[in-house]
Amino acid sequence: MEMNDIFRTPTLPGFSPTGKDGDVVLVSFVRLARNFRQLPFPGRAGFQQLQAVASMAASLQGDLENAFGESFDLIDMNAITPLEREVLAEKHLVSQSFLQNPQYRLVLVSQDRRISVMVNEDDHLRIQGQAPGLDLNTPLEAVSKVDDTVESRQDMAFDEDFGYLTACPTNLGTGLRASVLLHLPGLVYTRNMNNIINISPQLGLAVRGLYGDDREVVGNIFIMSNQLTLGFSEKEIIDNLKSAVTEIIAHERRARKAIELYRKDRLADDVWRAYGILRYARYLSQKEALELISKVRLGMDMHLIDEVDEKCYDGLLIGGRTSFLQNAAGSDNMSGAEVDKLRADMVRRILMAYRAEGRTGA
Amino acid sequence: MEMNDIFRTPTLPGFSPTGKDGDVVLVSFVRLARNFRQLPFPGRAGFQQLQAVASMAASLQGDLENAFGESFDLIDMNAITPLEREVLAEKHLVSQSFLQNPQYRLVLVSQDRRISVMVNEDDHLRIQGQAPGLDLNTPLEAVSKVDDTVESRQDMAFDEDFGYLTACPTNLGTGLRASVLLHLPGLVYTRNMNNIINISPQLGLAVRGLYGDDREVVGNIFIMSNQLTLGFSEKEIIDNLKSAVTEIIAHERRARKAIELYRKDRLADDVWRAYGILRYARYLSQKEALELISKVRLGMDMHLIDEVDEKCYDGLLIGGRTSFLQNAAGSDNMSGAEVDKLRADMVRRILMAYRAEGRTGA
DSSP: OHHHHHHHOOOOGGGOTTSTTTTTEEEEEEEEEEOBTTSOOGGGOOHHHHHHHHHHHHTTHHHHHHHHTSOEEEEETTSSOHHHHHHHHHTTSSOSGGGSOOTTOEEEEETTSSEEEEESSSSSEEEEEEEESSOSHHHHHHHHHHHHHHHTTSOBOEETTTEEOOSSGGGTBTOEEEEEEEEOHHHHHTTOHHHHHHHGGGGTEEEEEEEEETTEEEEEEEEEEEOOOTTOOHHHHHHHHHHHHHHHHHHHHHHHHHHHHHHHHHHHHHHHHHHHHHHHOSOOOHHHHHHHHHHHHHHHHTTOOOSBOTTHHHHHHHHTSHHHHHHHHTOSOOOHHHHHHHHHHHHHHHHHHTBOTTOOOO | OHHHHHHHOOOOGGGOTTSTTTTTEEEEEEEEEEOBTTSOOGGGOOHHHHHHHHHHHHTTHHHHHHHHTSOEEEEETTTSOHHHHHHHHHTTSSOSGGGSOOTTOEEEEETTSSEEEEESSSSSEEEEEEEESSOSHHHHHHHHHHHHHHHTTSOBOEETTTEEOOSSGGGTBTOEEEEEEEEOHHHHHTTOHHHHHHHGGGGTEEEEEEEEETTEEEEEEEEEEEOOOTTOOHHHHHHHHHHHHHHHHHHHHHHHHHHHHHHHHHHHHHHHHHHHHHHHOSOOOHHHHHHHHHHHHHHHHTTOOOSBOTTHHHHHHHHTSHHHHHHHHTOSOOOHHHHHHHHHHHHHHHHHHTBOTTOOOO
8 A cells, every 4th residue: 555655646745835945946855875884886796795785774674764753665676567666766766777777776765755765776875855945954854864873773884084985986975965956937938047057067066957858958847966075064065055046046036027027918828828738638748748837837836827726736747757657557558649648637637636716717 | 788789799699509500500691682773883872872772771670670570770880980890790790891981881780680781882782691500591581571671662673684683793683692601620620621612613602711811711610602693593592502511511521520530539639728728828819719719619519528518609709809809898909919818818708608517628
């Protein structure tokens, strides 16, 4: 039941639109890279060593449950279907690269889905926490607590000079990566996104579109994260990201204000048309759905649309993903058109479920 | 009040979708051209003669009311605003050419809006009747009854050899023109319309798009009418049109069946998206509105869409016309965008009013 739940419920708890600066920042992530002492990094480990890491990590389940006072699911990536693995990635609980080889790979996921620990990704442990809106402290506290629990049981690979040792040198030191998902339709529409993407490396930050490919960003969602860890404290990393994000939030809001000033009615038209198509289409490609969902979300944030509750958002985003839909339908052998039909069905169902009462849009 | 009604109510009584073959034939028209004896045709008449014609026609109001047992509005084209004149044309109660010079021009309109008599158009009297669906007999009976009423009072220009004399020789004889408005999305989508347009002259018929220009038909609505009158009886003219229309209806239905067979789901997607946009857009151009309305109507006829009652159709068609909207807003000095906004408002209001109860589209 609980296992089904994680694969079949179209929700992303971290994506609640009620977080701080939630009109721009969808979710904040903090991730720690940790390795057990005296065992090689997964990329260089043999099967027995990978198995040893997996066993050590699995034995932490009870400790984590005690520490957090809630249950943790222990998911063996080798014991679930390829579609279920994809769903975990679509839900941001594991990385895409974690899916490639499921052997000896586990993931621990807290019941509230805000903490996940990948075992035998690039590092022995990748401890991730998430929170809605711009809030890096809550996930930092959560992953630190996981780390404390782990370190109270196990010796970790730590060096006096380098700090925590990690498979990739860019993670050396704190092993911390902080990132935020940003919804930036205003900056995209006003053609300011490229400036921000170009200037980010100079600030030690990376920005890229979450969906689409390099040439094309889909759905106006960007992920921004720190690039370097060595030589910086956890606080410095997080403060640096937070101040950059605060700047971007201000830019995004200015862009939205400009749109509101100069073409509010046309924007409302765009937003309502997007809603009308989502509400009634019988086929939706993932790309079109993400673009339309972005417009509707912008419309909700700008109070242009009142017919649907903003709580629909994470459902639309995760419920409309291809693997989630295929997994829910119990088939990984569907045509693109079949998936597009399921997607349209799911989107309509979610919009109906979150229809704001007594509002008509008329 | 009654006068306001004709200019401000977004209805076209002849366009009820309940008529015979109403899935293809929107409305049937019959028109008689008649001229009073001893007065020149309007194109050659002086002001006094035009005034004489107008007076003779106006004096018929009471006779018509007695004959039909319902009131007739007598509208002086010179006493109403340019926008109101345009509304009469948009409602198919007068011809477009009737608007150019309103002086000495009247129109008599029955209370049920199914009979109208233009005075001093190309002929002294143009008597028009309309009925929903494929039904040329009902309007033929109505216009004949008007004609009988007129001829019981006045001598008409009639020649033993030529029959009724008319300003344009193509109307000589019966003075009768029969026409039908056809909704032919199936033939348009399957690219068969050109064949029908090309072959029509050989059958003595003319077909043209009702909206759009020569190069482009908008909204898939066509008007088909007889071209010749001289040498044919009323019955022959009407039977000829009826048999051609019956053919076209069969072709259109076959085209729809083919679409249903090969891409019903995609058509449903088209239809529902069109409905979604009409239902929520904040700006609609006349062209876009007509295209979307055509899709929704097709969807209703093919039972693909159940959320809105088909009775909405004439309201969408007439309520979305530019002059109607401007007249309702009391301004003939609006930007295109302002009209498009009014159009979207009107369309949403009508769709809400005709929302089929308890149906969700989900």
